Amino acid sequence: MEIDFSIGSMPAKLRRGWLLGGMKLVTPGESVWLQHPLQLSTHFSSHLDRSWQHTVAGHEVFVKNSRPLLVAGIRPHNYQVFVDGELVAGARGV
Known part of the structure; x- marks a missing residue:
């Protein structure tokens, strides 16, 4: 899955x-x-919501992921980029 967006005037992508x-x-x-993909926390987590933050060219990029409770590995997740x-x-996708 890819989400295209802009950070200021710079193009960016979130790839999963x-x-x-x-x-x-x-x-x-x-x-x-x-x-x-090699970190265990990528595959094993009891949290339904996860978030990541990174600074790019002086801008704060915040990514939020919400997953379903049951059979989360094969059901769509919700992604938001701030x-x-x-x-x-x-976007919504696996």
Whole structure:
């Protein structure tokens, strides 16, 4: 799954691999793992809501993920991307 958005005037993408669950924040200048596929916390968590924060070019990027309670690995999750506290993108997907 990919979510396209802008950080100021810079294009950015949030990429999540459905198979291993890794999530990256990708901009023209950098690529940052928000959720690495080799970390156990990527695959085993009792929390329904997760969030990640990263600073890019002086802007705060905040990503929120909400998952369903039952059979979360095969059901769609809700993703929201905030830049400097403002919702700039959202998606629903696995």
